[in-house]
Amino acid sequence: MQSDAHRVVVVGGGFGGLFAARTLRRAPVQVTLVDRLNHHLFQPLLYQVATGILSEGEIAPPIRNVLRRQRNLEVELAEVQEFDLERRSVTAARPDGRRFRIPYDSLIVAAGAGQSYFGHDEFSRWAPGMKTINDALELRGRILGAFEMAELEPDAGKRREWLTFAVVGGGPTGVEIAGQIAELSRKVLNDDFREIDPASARVMLFDGGEKVLASFGDRLSDKAARGLERLGVEQHMSSIVTDIDRTGVVVKSGGEEKRFPARTKVWAAGVQASPLARLLAEASGAETDRAGRIAVQSDCTIPSHPEVFAIGDMMSLDGLPGVAEVAMQQGIHASSTIKRRLKGRETSGFRYRDLGSMATISKFRAVVSFKGIRLSGFLGWCAWLFVHLAFLTGFKNRLTTVLGWTMAFIGNGRPERTFTVQQVLSRVAIEQAGGRPFLLSLSGEDDPTEGGEIPRE
Amino acid sequence: MQSDAHRVVVVGGGFGGLFAARTLRRAPVQVTLVDRLNHHLFQPLLYQVATGILSEGEIAPPIRNVLRRQRNLEVELAEVQEFDLERRSVTAARPDGRRFRIPYDSLIVAAGAGQSYFGHDEFSRWAPGMKTINDALELRGRILGAFEMAELEPDAGKRREWLTFAVVGGGPTGVEIAGQIAELSRKVLNDDFREIDPASARVMLFDGGEKVLASFGDRLSDKAARGLERLGVEQHMSSIVTDIDRTGVVVKSGGEEKRFPARTKVWAAGVQASPLARLLAEASGAETDRAGRIAVQSDCTIPSHPEVFAIGDMMSLDGLPGVAEVAMQQGIHASSTIKRRLKGRETSGFRYRDLGSMATISKFRAVVSFKGIRLSGFLGWCAWLFVHLAFLTGFKNRLTTVLGWTMAFIGNGRPERTFTVQQVLSRVAIEQAGGRPFLLSLSGEDDPTEGGEIPRE
Numbered sequence: 008m009q010s011d012a013h014r015v016v017v018v019g020g021g022f023g024g025l026f027a028a029r030t031l032r033r034a035p036v037q038v039t040l041v042d043r044l045n046h047h048l049f050q051p052l053l054y055q056v057a058t059g060i061l062s063e064g065e066i067a068p069p070i071r072n073v074l075r076r077q078r079n080l081e082v083e084l085a086e087v088q089e090f091d092l093e094r095r096s097v098t099a100a101r102p103d104g105r106r107f108r109i110p111y112d113s114l115i116v117a118a119g120a121g122q123s124y125f126g127h128d129e130f131s132r133w134a135p136g137m138k139t140i141n142d143a144l145e146l147r148g149r150i151l152g153a154f155e156m157a158e159l160e161p162d163a164g165k166r167r168e169w170l171t172f173a174v175v176g177g178g179p180t181g182v183e184i185a186g187q188i189a190e191l192s193r194k195v196l197n198d199d200f201r202e203i204d205p206a207s208a209r210v211m212l213f214d215g216g217e218k219v220l221a222s223f224g225d226r227l228s229d230k231a232a233r234g235l236e237r238l239g240v241e242q243h244m245s246s247i248v249t250d251i252d253r254t255g256v257v258v259k260s261g262g263e264e265k266r267f268p269a270r271t272k273v274w275a276a277g278v279q280a281s282p283l284a285r286l287l288a289e290a291s292g293a294e295t296d297r298a299g300r301i302a303v304q305s306d307c308t309i310p311s312h313p314e315v316f317a318i319g320d321m322m323s324l325d326g327l328p329g330v331a332e333v334a335m336q337q338g339i340h341a342s343s344t345i346k347r348r349l350k351g352r353e354t355s356g357f358r359y360r361d362l363g364s365m366a367t368i369s370k371f372r373a374v375v376s377f378k379g380i381r382l383s384g385f386l387g388w389c390a391w392l393f394v395h396l397a398f399l400t401g402f403k404n405r406l407t408t409v410l411g412w413t414m415a416f417i418g419n420g421r422p423e424r425t426f427t428v429q430q431v432l433s434r435v436a437i438e439q440a441g442g443r444p445f446l447l448s449l450s451g452e453d454d455p456t457e458g459g460e461i462p463r464e
Numbered sequence: 465m466q467s468d469a470h471r472v473v474v475v476g477g478g479f480g481g482l483f484a485a486r487t488l489r490r491a492p493v494q495v496t497l498v499d500r501l502n503h504h505l506f507q508p509l510l511y512q513v514a515t516g517i518l519s520e521g522e523i524a525p526p527i528r529n530v531l532r533r534q535r536n537l538e539v540e541l542a543e544v545q546e547f548d549l550e551r552r553s554v555t556a557a558r559p560d561g562r563r564f565r566i567p568y569d570s571l572i573v574a575a576g577a578g579q580s581y582f583g584h585d586e587f588s589r590w591a592p593g594m595k596t597i598n599d600a601l602e603l604r605g606r607i608l609g610a611f612e613m614a615e616l617e618p619d620a621g622k623r624r625e626w627l628t629f630a631v632v633g634g635g636p637t638g639v640e641i642a643g644q645i646a647e648l649s650r651k652v653l654n655d656d657f658r659e660i661d662p663a664s665a666r667v668m669l670f671d672g673g674e675k676v677l678a679s680f681g682d683r684l685s686d687k688a689a690r691g692l693e694r695l696g697v698e699q700h701m702s703s704i705v706t707d708i709d710r711t712g713v714v715v716k717s718g719g720e721e722k723r724f725p726a727r728t729k730v731w732a733a734g735v736q737a738s739p740l741a742r743l744l745a746e747a748s749g750a751e752t753d754r755a756g757r758i759a760v761q762s763d764c765t766i767p768s769h770p771e772v773f774a775i776g777d778m779m780s781l782d783g784l785p786g787v788a789e790v791a792m793q794q795g796i797h798a799s800s801t802i803k804r805r806l807k808g809r810e811t812s813g814f815r816y817r818d819l820g821s822m823a824t825i826s827k828f829r830a831v832v833s834f835k836g837i838r839l840s841g842f843l844g845w846c847a848w849l850f851v852h853l854a855f856l857t858g859f860k861n862r863l864t865t866v867l868g869w870t871m872a873f874i875g876n877g878r879p880e881r882t883f884t885v886q887q888v889l890s891r892v893a894i895e896q897a898g899g900r901p902f903l904l905s906l907s908g909e910d911d912p913t914e915g916g917e918i919p920r921e
Binding site for chain 1: 501502503516519520521522524525526528529532533538539540541542558559560564596597598601608609612613615616655656657658659879880881882883884
């Protein structure tokens with residue numbers, strides 16, 4: 008590494024940040040990737056961790072391990088808290104709270120988005136989102152725990168509540184988790200209980216729109232709806248969830264409000280950009296939209312700062328969807344732009360190539376939309392399998408993942424059904440820690456003697 | 465199931481409880497197995513979960529899934545809190561706190577043992593034990609997190625502290641976790657860091673005795689010591705740990721006290737029987753020993769109550785060691801005794817057949833003591849592999865476990881390196897919840913409206 012090399016700081020180790028970093032692997036630059044978690048997350052398979060098919064390690068490899076061969080890069084476990092666009096530096100906090108500055112020549116911010124409860128953050132306690140490994144493991148404990156509670160419950164009405172699952176949001180995540188909860192209850196747990204029939208579980212899917220997977224087009228959307236119906240998932244469309252509490256959800260549909268008792272709720276409805284989007288917008292005069300995303304220019308940079316890129320779920324541009332594919336392509340675009348500038352070449356705006364979208368409905372059934380080609384059923388599932396395996400390629404866990412799938416889809420097994428005190432208590436613990444979903448202190452407590460800013464060597 | 469069948473209640477789903485339940489599978493009895501966790505735990509491989517080789521699901525299958533084919537048995541997720549030996553019933557609490565009574569004709573209590581800090585429970589905050597999945601996942605976060613903190617630390621002295629690991633206890637668990645931390649640092653993490661050299665990590669093993677693995681005999685004990693030395697594990701024998709705090713341990717050796725700075729500590733020293741042992745002793749007039757174990761009679765029953773068995777790590781009998789093999793054989797013995805009584809046959813005292821013991825030192829190296837035969841090195845490791853695979857047989861995860869081992873031992877990979885907020889915060893959360901390591905509430909909070917005793921249907 009040259010000490011006078013162009014310094015690129017990448018914020019976030021998701022799809023955007025990872026592809027941005029990789030694109031710079033042979034460039035004459037020094038890259039620092041900062042993330043507040045130790046792992047990248049293959050979010051499209053998070054629902055499989057929540058329902059016991061995969062372990063967390065299989066979809067969340069350590070960022071530094073994925074990028075270990077890239078010698079011009081280092082990874083720091085820290086939370087970026089401030090930008091100083093004039094001095095060209097970011098301020099980050101280590102897990103023990105100590106802050107340090109990282110100077111940059113180019114900055115790529117790819118901090119993603121979290122769950123949005125549309126102004127009703129109090130719902131989160133009862134309806135975890137589907138954005139992090141923590142969310143998935145907590146949902147695993149809640150979903151499998153609900154069957155345990157039902158088995159113990161002598162009162163028929165309460166047993167019914169425990170055997171009712173409500174999923175809010177009819178996009179791919181909502182459809183996939185609803186489908187998997189149904190499969191779990193119908194095909195996996197049959198022999199395990201004595202007092203209850205797990206197959207009698209009620210799985211409800213709520214969405215404000217007219218159809219599930221609306222973005223996939225009418226034909227695939229209808230196929231998905233029929234697939235879910237066959238699994239016994241109740242689809243409540245044109246239904247707005249207006250309240251969620253400990254024992255149920257309240258839904259408004261056609262001017263009427265109705266209460267559905269349900270102990271287990273999953274929120275897969277909205278997204279809210281990382282707070283870093285607003286910080287960048289305030290510092291640069293850019294706009295943010297209702298979801299908190301920063302409006303970027305056609306080349307993904309922010310106004311007056313051609314050296315600062317905002318990419319992926321935290322930015323808005325030409326109505327691009329918040330999907331992994333956009334983040335990856337923008338990561339490549341941002342790093343390519345930096346490389347071209349270093350060579351004195353011309354740069355251009357970002358152009359998105361839509362490679363399509365896909366969602367699994369049940370085992371061996373998926374819907375896939377790819378460049379006008381639309382597949383469903385078993386053929387769709389084969390395409391789903393192929394693409395997901397291809398994207399997992401970079402990681403070590405492809406083999407164990409395939410084995411997990413074989414056991415889950417052919418053997419009806421769920422190899423990862425363990426749940427722990429950690430999973431059930433985590434939300435409470437995070438709330439008590441002030442709501443900051445950060446690692447806080449790896450030594451088990453905050454250390455006040457170590458506060459304050461430290462110099463960077 | 466006959467409603468007038470002999471009712472057997474089994475408390476605990478560890479090795480003792482599981483083998484007791486299985487032994488009754490064709491008996492004309494109705495079995496209820498109660499455990500406060502949803503999973504059995506293959507404790508001998510816990511150190512592999514802590515160091516990223518295996519996922520939690522691979523060593524902790526759901527109890528009800530393992531026993532799903534046994535139609536005369538049901539599993540309840542509840543915590544046994546009281547025994548009424550006169551009325552022949554136990555009182556258990558569900559995860560939401562509601563209590564219920566379970567009547568029995570025969571009772572097998574196999575509640576195991578937890579970690580003992582020899583009167584220094586305040587050490588637990590700084591030195592997690594190795595008894596539960598929670599412990600292992602927390603240690604995973606601390607061990608891997610220590611390298612992350614070292615990478616961020618500009619001060620050389622503090623970086624040294626983060627790269628120092630102290631393991632207390634030179635039995636199989638301590639030897640195995642110390643060996644794995646050393647392998648992790650020497651062989652796995654080499655390429656992942658930029659500022660630190662993970663291989664420079666210092667791993668210390670403290671024990672009050674003269675040798676590691678003292679119970680294995682001199683020859684194997686010496687082999688193990690040499691194996692650990694080759695890995696670079698410092699063995700501090702005849703050393704008593706007198707204090708543990710955030711940044712180090714204090715050790716007394718030869719009349720002198722010395723402080724060793726070390727950020728990451730693992731406690732693998734002592735065990736304390738489940739509090740249920742004392743409850744049973746008080747109710748029956750039996751003795752308990754210093755480790756809280758109840759002294760049972762030669763057939764594993766308690767005084768004046770031939771229908772009540774106490775087995776495994778929570779009982780003491782003829783100086784039997786606290787190992788899985790004793791618990792398994794006693795589980796089989798207790799259930800066989802119940803079956804013989806139902807047939808009017810004679811019963812006998814418990815006789816332990818010592819099948820030997822084993823411990824891995826590093827990859828491809830283990831020490832095995834089996835009926836006078838003593839193996840070490842690669843041959844010992846083959847025996848270790850064979851026996852562990854044989855014991856995992858009952859579980860679905862044998863195939864993925866072998867694959868995990870292949871990747872870990874041949875490829876130097878660690879497929880499960882993900883750690884989360886849950887893992888880092890769990891000990892604090894459990895403390896704040898009053899120190900009760902129970903699931904508390906699967907609905908995310910305690911529900912005061914649901915307190916009190918409920919009738920059993």
